[in-house]
Amino acid sequence: MFDMLTHGFSVALSGLNIFLVFIGVFLGTIIGMLPGIGPINAIAILFPIVLQFELSPASALIFFAGIFYGSQYGNSISSILLNVPGTSSAAVTCIDGNPLAKQGRAGQALAMSAVASFSGGVLSIFLLILFAPLLSKLAIDFGPAEYFVLMVCAFTALTSFSHGSFIKAVFSAILGLAIATVGIDELSFGGMRRFTFGVEELSDGIDFIVVVIGVFAISEVFLFLSEMSSDSVQKVAPLNRVLLTLKEMKDSAAGILRSCVTGFLVGVLPGAGATIASFLAYNTEKKMAGEKGNFGKGDLRGVAAPESANNSSAVGSFIPLLVLGVPGSETTAVMLAALITLGVTPGPTMLTDQPDMFWGVAASMFIGNLVLIILNLPMVRILAKILLVPRWVLMPLIAILSIVGVYVLNGSEFDLLLMLIFGIIGFIMRKTGFPLAPLILGLVLGGLIEVNFRRALTYSYGEYSTFYESPITITLWALTAFSLVAPFLIRKLKAGKQARQ
Amino acid sequence: MNLVSDRKYAVVMLLLSIVFCISALSLDADFDPVNEKFYPFVLSILLILSSVALFIWPSTHSTTWPNWQNLQRIALTFTAILVYSFVLHPVGFILSASVLMAICMWVFEAQRKWIAPVSIVTSITFYIVFDRLLGLNLPAGLLDFF
Numbered sequence: 001m002f003d004m005l006t007h008g009f010s011v012a013l014s015g016l017n018i019f020l021v022f023i024g025v026f027l028g029t030i031i032g033m034l035p036g037i038g039p040i041n042a043i044a045i046l047f048p049i050v051l052q053f054e055l056s057p058a059s060a061l062i063f064f065a066g067i068f069y070g071s072q073y074g075n076s077i078s079s080i081l082l083n084v085p086g087t088s089s090a091a092v093t094c095i096d097g098n099p100l101a102k103q104g105r106a107g108q109a110l111a112m113s114a115v116a117s118f119s120g121g122v123l124s125i126f127l128l129i130l131f132a133p134l135l136s137k138l139a140i141d142f143g144p145a146e147y148f149v150l151m152v153c154a155f156t157a158l159t160s161f162s163h164g165s166f167i168k169a170v171f172s173a174i175l176g177l178a179i180a181t182v183g184i185d186e187l188s189f190g191g192m193r194r195f196t197f198g199v200e201e202l203s204d205g206i207d208f209i210v211v212v213i214g215v216f217a218i219s220e221v222f223l224f225l226s227e228m229s230s231d232s233v234q235k236v237a238p239l240n241r242v243l244l245t246l247k248e249m250k251d252s253a254a255g256i257l258r259s260c261v262t263g264f265l266v267g268v269l270p271g272a273g274a275t276i277a278s279f280l281a282y283n284t285e286k287k288m289a290g291e292k293g294n295f296g297k298g299d300l301r302g303v304a305a306p307e308s309a310n311n312s313s314a315v316g317s318f319i320p321l322l323v324l325g326v327p328g329s330e331t332t333a334v335m336l337a338a339l340i341t342l343g344v345t346p347g348p349t350m351l352t353d354q355p356d357m358f359w360g361v362a363a364s365m366f367i368g369n370l371v372l373i374i375l376n377l378p379m380v381r382i383l384a385k386i387l388l389v390p391r392w393v394l395m396p397l398i399a400i401l402s403i404v405g406v407y408v409l410n411g412s413e414f415d416l417l418l419m420l421i422f423g424i425i426g427f428i429m430r431k432t433g434f435p436l437a438p439l440i441l442g443l444v445l446g447g448l449i450e451v452n453f454r455r456a457l458t459y460s461y462g463e464y465s466t467f468y469e470s471p472i473t474i475t476l477w478a479l480t481a482f483s484l485v486a487p488f489l490i491r492k493l494k495a496g497k498q499a500r501q
Numbered sequence: 502m503n504l505v506s507d508r509k510y511a512v513v514m515l516l517l518s519i520v521f522c523i524s525a526l527s528l529d530a531d532f533d534p535v536n537e538k539f540y541p542f543v544l545s546i547l548l549i550l551s552s553v554a555l556f557i558w559p560s561t562h563s564t565t566w567p568n569w570q571n572l573q574r575i576a577l578t579f580t581a582i583l584v585y586s587f588v589l590h591p592v593g594f595i596l597s598a599s600v601l602m603a604i605c606m607w608v609f610e611a612q613r614k615w616i617a618p619v620s621i622v623t624s625i626t627f628y629i630v631f632d633r634l635l636g637l638n639l640p641a642g643l644l645d646f647f
Contacts (some may be wrong), residue, residue: 030564045635165507165560171551178521178544185537188530192537195524199514217581226567340527391617392612396605403582407589408637416586420579427575432510435563449577450540467564483632 004231009363017062020055023366024066025371031067032074035398036213036405038087039314041070043334057342064338065361068314069121070329073372076113076307081386082108084217084398089210089218089274089310091440092282096295096302103298106384111244112252112300113307114376120260120308121369124315127264128486132319142269145456145466149448149476156483157283158438168434169185176442179451182206186447187454199415208443210406210415215436217402218423221395223430244300252304255285262311265317265318272446273329274313275444279437281309287486290494302457315365505588507559511552519546574608593642594632598624 031042045423046067050060060464077088080097093113100109158169183194183205185228196202201494259281266277284304295302317329327333376383385393406419429436514560522545554646581604589597602620610620632639 045637048636072526115570122635165553165555165558165562167555167558169561171548172557174544174547174551178541178548181541181544188537191531192528194528194537194541200594210640221578221605222575225578226571228574228610296571330565373566392606395609396602396611396620397623399582399605400580400623403585403601404598408631408639411638413586413589416589420582420586431564431566431571432506433560433564453537453540464533476614 007262009366013367014059015371018367020059020063021367021371022065022375024063025070025073025368025375027071027073028067028072028377029077030070032071033106033404034074034079034086035078035084035217035402036086036209036409037092038072038075038209039068039071040087040334041209041409042067042074043338044198047338051341053060057339058145058364060342061339061361061369062364064335065364066371068335069117069311069368072310073117073376074316076117076303077383079301080109080113081383082394082398084221084402085177086213087274088212088444089278089306089438090375091275091305091437092278093303094216095282095437096297096310097298099296099298100300101313101344101384101387105269106387107380108244108248109303109331111377111384112248112303114373114380115244115249116252116259116304116307118369118373119313120263121311121315121368123257124267124312124364125258125369127261128310128318129362141470143470144452145457146470146472146476147271147452148449148456149270149444149473149480150453151276151468152246152478152481154280154441154445157441157478158277165433169438172429172434172436173438175443176439176444177446178442179211179439180443180446181207181450185197187451198247201412201446205447206418206439206443207409209409210369210418211443212440213402213406214419214422215426215429215439215452217398218419219426219430221399222423222427222454224391225394226427226431237464248300250299254325255288255301256286256304258284258307259305260312263312265311265424266309267329268319270317270320270326271329271448272313273317275441277309277313278306279441283483285481288418311369318361339408365489383428452462504559504561506564507562511556511559514555515549515552518536518545518552521545521548553635568593578605578608589642590640591642593629593644594637594639595644 028039028042031037031045032039037045043064049455050063053169055063058273071086073091075090076093076097079085080101081153083098085091085094090420097109100106111302114482125326155173158166158173162178172274182202183193184203185192185194193203261285262281263274266272266280282295282302282305285301288295289295289299293299293301313329314331315329317332320326321332321336402419403416406415409415429439450475456466457464468477509521521540525538525541525545528538528541530536532538532542534540566572581601585597585601599620604614606616606620628639633636
């Protein structure tokens with residue numbers, strides 16, 4: 001098998017392809033830094049341009065891999081530096097990344113993001129090669145009931161986002177679920193419109209990117225305005241060292257490994273993608289760190305976990321694509337479109353009929369990750385300087401970029417109004433202590449949770465037992481319960497240890 | 502220990518949840534879990550429960566609302582973006598974005614001499630990058646002769 005991999009590498013490593021990967025990563029990074037533009041949009045935006053160059057399928061694929069990883073890192077950059085995530089999966093990186101930047105540790109946060117992404121990505125490629133056939137079997141066993149329980153399990157990650165109040169995190173999440181119900185119901189025969197109040201533009205529902213940009217970027221602008229005072233100097237904490245110490249890397253290593261596995265497994269499931277992966281990984285790491293962690297206020301592990309899970313879930317979602325021909329996430333759906341246009345038909349036959357493509361893909365993922373680190377680690381110092389740009393340029397720029405980003409999404413001025421409304425909502429939420437991340441999780445998962453719930457009940461003719469019958473559901477419920485109970489258990493164990501000393 | 506803020510928010514949350522609940526119940530469907538009504542209704546009940554829960558167990562969060570001057574800044578920015586979304590199409594991107602950027606810069610206390618040049622240059626740059634280079638459409642509006 002490894003000679004096939006080396007063959008893939010030899011295909012991937014031609015002079016032109018190396019050049020393309022570098023350009024792809026570079027372009028991807030810049031585009032990824034724009035508010036609201038994540039890997040999906042970056043690939044979609046650059047797709048026509050790539051086609052114009054009439055590259056060979058292998059070269060085009062490598063170019064796309066570069067764009068993909070570059071834009072994912074670009075998202076992390078704007079999450080950490082500006083608290084503006086490029087896409088929902090980057091929202092978790094904001095939580096510890098931005099506080100780190102505010103403490104002058106932007107360099108470390110960015111470096112950790114690059115290292116964690118790289119490690120997670122590379123490790124997951126090995127997992128892909130080793131476990132592809134085995135895991136595809138697992139994915140087939142997932143029915144609607146199993147998906148529903150999986151998402152409930154992801155919701156226990158909310159217990160991590162409760163700085164002041166768990167109740168507020170729950171409310172936030174359910175609000176997200178509620179917002180997701182707006183629009184035409186996909187499961188009903190008549191195409192019932194829900195909560196559109198006669199507004200035709202709401203029939204397609206509320207685009208989650210519009211909400212992300214509104215609730216993060218626009219609210220950030222309002223937040224800055226609310227704290228301006230006539231004598232406030234642009235106080236930015238001086239930039240700390242840029243490289244990570246060995247100890248920092250050691251401390252995060254276990255977390256990166258765990259998050260890589262979590263992200264990969266989540267990615268294998270069709271329909272579950274980077275967002276769920278990053279939430280679950282963050283939750284796990286926060287629980288494992290327990291009292292010693294500084295999560296939420298600037299813990300490097302809080303950046304390492306989602307970044308590692310992010311990347312590995314992208315690799316994981318290639319399994320359903322390759323084995324079943326079904327895209328595993330939104331990103332793979334775009335990749336699928338790209339591959340088909342390039343004349344590749346992913347599916348069970350890909351491994352036998354077009355082995356060049358598969359190993360070329362694997363090799364390009366590895367190279368994309370590598371180039372990311374090579375290109376971006378040295379650039380971290382420069383990137384961190386973005387924080388030194390004066391507020392009166394940075395904030396208006398964020399505003400204009402957000403507005404442009406939302407507009408080019410659907411060409412809709414109505415989306416701009418929605419963005420504005422969510423900007424106010426996000427502002428109020430941040431002021432009153434309601435965490436934003438659960439809102440995003442609820443919004444992203446909302447449609448899936450409802451669809452799977454109703455489908456599961458339809459298939460089981462109304463029997464609720466379908467939600468706890470199969471071994472998968474039972475395992476997931478156990479994980480959920482563990483996730484809720486774990487912090488108490490860990491604390492009791494520690495108290496017990498101390499009492500005995 | 503300030504427990505009152507959270508309780509006030511809980512009341513607002515409760516009102517919103519009840520509105521959502523009524524809205525869900527007014528959907529034209531049977532009350533079968535498989536239908537369109539059940540799920541939003543359950544959500545609204547959960548929202549109502551969390552509002553009550555927050556009222557019973559408030560946290561000690563205290564909010565610092567912006568002062569009057571900053572509130573005006575926010576209101577101005579809000580209105581500017583609002584107007585922008587309506588005039589974008591007729592007036593065109595370059596003109597609307599320049600004005601919006603100028604307003605934003607003024608609100609963030611930029612130095613007078615920088616406002617006009619930076620806004621105009623930025624708008625034109627964005628137009629070229631997004632509309633021409635990336636092929637994404639930004640309305641030309643009044644400047645249609647490009």
